[in-house]
Amino acid sequence: MNTSDPFEPRWRSVFDFRFGDFDYLGHMTATAYMMFFEEARVAWLSTSLGQQEPAYVVARQEIDFERELLRSDGPITIEIAVASAGHSRIDIHERLTSAHGRRHASSAASLVMWDRAQRRPRPCTEAEKALFATDA
Template identity: 35%
Template sequence: MTVPGNHVSTLTMTLRWGDMDAYGHANNTVYFRFFEEARITWLASLGVGGPEEPTGPVIIKTSATFLKELTHPATVVVETYADKAGTTSLDTYHRLVDADTGALYSEGYAKIVWFDRSARTSTALPDTLRALASSG
């Protein structure tokens, strides 16, 4: 499958021994943690949405397709893509691949809504993110 959107970030991370479950592979929640870390690192690199800022991202929908078993030891690369931008939201996609072989472990999705932390409501997506979004 081709991941939609514009490639905006790549982050390399290591699977920890404790990330594995009783079946001897990475627990499904670990994939979501990898996607989350990649998203937060990407947004921080842009200087938007930090915890001290009045606005920031919240996730209203997320999903993952698990394609290949991930076991320790492993170094993975999370590729992040920005797709369609709405007034207050941005569709993002992720690919989780093996750093050495390029094997695809998982594909993921998260819909980000930009959130005003004091008003507790959605607010306009920053222009910085809108500019990175796919036009299609």
């Protein structure tokens, strides 16, 4: 990692590949990247907040595919860093690295905390505000 890199991970998850993660060219599919990023977010929020199913929706997801990812590159690590947090929205940066320590993809995502009963955005709870604080 570059020491001037402002990315300071709050969470790190390691994943093994599954059969359906690869296409006929032998590299990981675009949808598999999205699934791994989502699984890492759920692990981070559920573990950190003590909730089995954290209530949020993905408002935006942007992925930069930087390097081909092959089955031999596994397992992979997803790291999550908080970029900013607002009333009901949090912006995060994510990166996916291989077992070889190379970055294969980076992501920017906006999550909106969700009220399941009202089916609309809700304010962050105090626990979420503490978790999302960018100076923590």
